[in-house]
Amino acid sequence: MSLYERLNARKNGQGAPSSEPESSPMLPQDSSEGQLGLNARLSAQRAEPPAEGMDESASAAQSESDPSWFIVHRDLESAPPASASQSRNPPVDPLAAVKEKAAQELFGRIGTRLNDSSLTEEQLHDLARKELAEIVAGEQLALTTAERNRLIDDIGADVLGYGPLESLLADSSVSEIMVNRFDRIYVERNGRLQETAYRFTGEPQLRRVIERIVARVGRRIDESSPLVDARLDDGSRVNAIIPPLAVDGASLTIRKFAGTPYTVHDLINFGSLTREVATVLDAAVQAKLNILVSGGTGTGKTTLLNVLSAFIPGNERIITIEDAVELQLQQEHVVRLESRPPNIEGRGEITIRDLVRNSLRMRPDRIVVGEVRGAESLDMLQAMNTGHEGSISTLHANSPRDAVSRMETLVLMAGMDLPLRAIREQIASAIDVIVQISRHKDGVRRVTHITEVHGMEGDVITLQDAFSFDYSAGYDQEGRLRGRIRPTGVRPRFAERIADAGIVLPMSLFQDQIFDFDEIGGIR
Numbered sequence: 001m002s003l004y005e006r007l008n009a010r011k012n013g014q015g016a017p018s019s020e021p022e023s024s025p026m027l028p029q030d031s032s033e034g035q036l037g038l039n040a041r042l043s044a045q046r047a048e049p050p051a052e053g054m055d056e057s058a059s060a061a062q063s064e065s066d067p068s069w070f071i072v073h074r075d076l077e078s079a080p081p082a083s084a085s086q087s088r089n090p091p092v093d094p095l096a097a098v099k100e101k102a103a104q105e106l107f108g109r110i111g112t113r114l115n116d117s118s119l120t121e122e123q124l125h126d127l128a129r130k131e132l133a134e135i136v137a138g139e140q141l142a143l144t145t146a147e148r149n150r151l152i153d154d155i156g157a158d159v160l161g162y163g164p165l166e167s168l169l170a171d172s173s174v175s176e177i178m179v180n181r182f183d184r185i186y187v188e189r190n191g192r193l194q195e196t197a198y199r200f201t202g203e204p205q206l207r208r209v210i211e212r213i214v215a216r217v218g219r220r221i222d223e224s225s226p227l228v229d230a231r232l233d234d235g236s237r238v239n240a241i242i243p244p245l246a247v248d249g250a251s252l253t254i255r256k257f258a259g260t261p262y263t264v265h266d267l268i269n270f271g272s273l274t275r276e277v278a279t280v281l282d283a284a285v286q287a288k289l290n291i292l293v294s295g296g297t298g299t300g301k302t303t304l305l306n307v308l309s310a311f312i313p314g315n316e317r318i319i320t321i322e323d324a325v326e327l328q329l330q331q332e333h334v335v336r337l338e339s340r341p342p343n344i345e346g347r348g349e350i351t352i353r354d355l356v357r358n359s360l361r362m363r364p365d366r367i368v369v370g371e372v373r374g375a376e377s378l379d380m381l382q383a384m385n386t387g388h389e390g391s392i393s394t395l396h397a398n399s400p401r402d403a404v405s406r407m408e409t410l411v412l413m414a415g416m417d418l419p420l421r422a423i424r425e426q427i428a429s430a431i432d433v434i435v436q437i438s439r440h441k442d443g444v445r446r447v448t449h450i451t452e453v454h455g456m457e458g459d460v461i462t463l464q465d466a467f468s469f470d471y472s473a474g475y476d477q478e479g480r481l482r483g484r485i486r487p488t489g490v491r492p493r494f495a496e497r498i499a500d501a502g503i504v505l506p507m508s509l510f511q512d513q514i515f516d517f518d519e520i521g522g523i524r
């Protein structure tokens with residue numbers, strides 16, 4: 001099957017993505033407001049008096065007698081609209097006191113078992129329901145059976161589940177959940193931040209949820225280790241940080257695991273890629289070029305890595321190495337490896353570097369590393385330079401040039417005492433292509449550069465853009481960038497390697513003209 005046919009086949013198997021909703025009914029206030037307004041509000045809220053039920057150590061710092069606090073507050077007093085603060089007072093639940101009491105009681109009875117990772121979720125739920133039924137029966141409430149069951153469900157969701165986060169986790173349009181404080185929950189939808197009306201009943205409930213999440217993965221969070229990374233059963237990534245580091249109370253960030261990963265056609269539909277770029281990247285992956293995806297946090301590096309990995313032919317043996325599994329490859333010949341943090345006693349850590357080294361003994365055709373951020377960069381470069389071609393990885397950097405210097409820094413961190421020039425030579429000969437992705441002001445994530453790593457000139461690594469984003473057209477009325485990524489007109493040297501691999505790419509792809517896919521019976 002030709003490249004174009006493959007792209008075409010993938011496209012046809014793919015439904016159109018849902019369009020961005022105009023507004024969310026859940027929003028306490030208008031969502032049209034830009035990033036700036038939101039930030040202003042966020043800082044204003046931080047200056048509000050601490051709410052009741054908050055951790056004492058957190059509120060002590062902002063005691064009412066502290067005059068500096070009032071100054072900050074008055075400066076920003078108009079920022080949070082009254083309607084927003086009103087909507088923050090949830091309707092009073094007549095059974096709230098009973099629920100809290102029953103939750104505490106349940107905690108007392110089975111608290112230790114909640115953190116027992118040998119129990120499955122199901123066993124845990126059964127156990128909790130049995131105990132809860134007893135506790136609720138002991139309360140002698142005048143409730144119908146339906147009400148009683150409802151009560152048990154609610155308490156169960158609080159103690160066993162993720163409380164108010166449950167519905168946000170279930171909402172597929174939400175990609176990220178940010179709990180700034182127990183009563184300030186934000187989400188990201190379609191690349192935009194929105195405040196939600198959800199809240200925890202108080203700091204204790206938020207802390208219970210956090211403790212439960214981290215305990216399930218065999219970690220703990222307390223004053224001596226107040227920050228933890230964990231993963232939910234569904235693959236979502238969680239970071240929790242609590243006082244004293246988080247000054248205003250515990251904070252939680254959940255990067256939700258996207259159920260079905262975006263395909264190349266989704267990215268094309270979102271405007272993140274053009275078909276020309278997709279075609280070149282597909283060819284580059286097939287021709288076994290070593291590719292580095294570079295971008296900032298949340299710009300879509302991992303998503304793009306997943307799309308690039310999907311271009312790897314099905315007959316090649318792929319080893320994926322990640323901190324927390326995110327990649328979802330459809331090929332059959334895949335071995336997935338995941339690093340491991342040290343346990344509570346500080347032992348048993350297996351780093352990405354350990355896994356990269358191990359993978360070399362696993363006869364890989366391709367090594368896909370989720371993100372290089374440490375000493376493993378050196379091993380990756382060495383692997384790429386010693387016959388393990390076609391490796392793909394991501395790196396946190398803001399431009400292709402920045403990616404190269406980040407890589408240098410990372411290799412220096414490996415502590416091998418290599419001269420800088422030797423490191424640069426390794427980088428220049430190992431990496432073929434840098435794909436830069438950015439999240440633009442209009443919320444759209446776009447590939448902005450396809451850059452070839454040429455080689456060395458003196459002591460400097462030379463880079464040559466084959467494609468770069470054209471910002472000159474400015475923004476349209478909806479505030480979206482009008483421009484697109486265009487070929488620079490310089491035919492990259494890797495085009496040769498693509499041709500050597502037997503893949504035919506028309507020259508016009510690399511020239512600054514709109515490429516007509518129809519001409520080649522192309523994608524549509």
Ligand SMILES: Nc1ncnc2c1ncn2[C@@H]1O[C@H](COP(=O)(O)OP(=O)(O)O)[C@@H](O)[C@H]1O
Nearest residue numbers: 175258270272296297298299300301302303445
């Ligand atoms: N091209 C894209 N268009 C829209 N949303 C995207 C795109 N790429 C990724 N996302 C979403 O952005 C979030 C961050 O993506 P991810 O690939 O994990 O970023 P990174 O690895 O750079 O931190 C995810 O929720 C993902 O679904």
Ligand SMILES: [Mg+2]
Nearest residue numbers: 301302303371
């Ligand atoms: Mg990532």
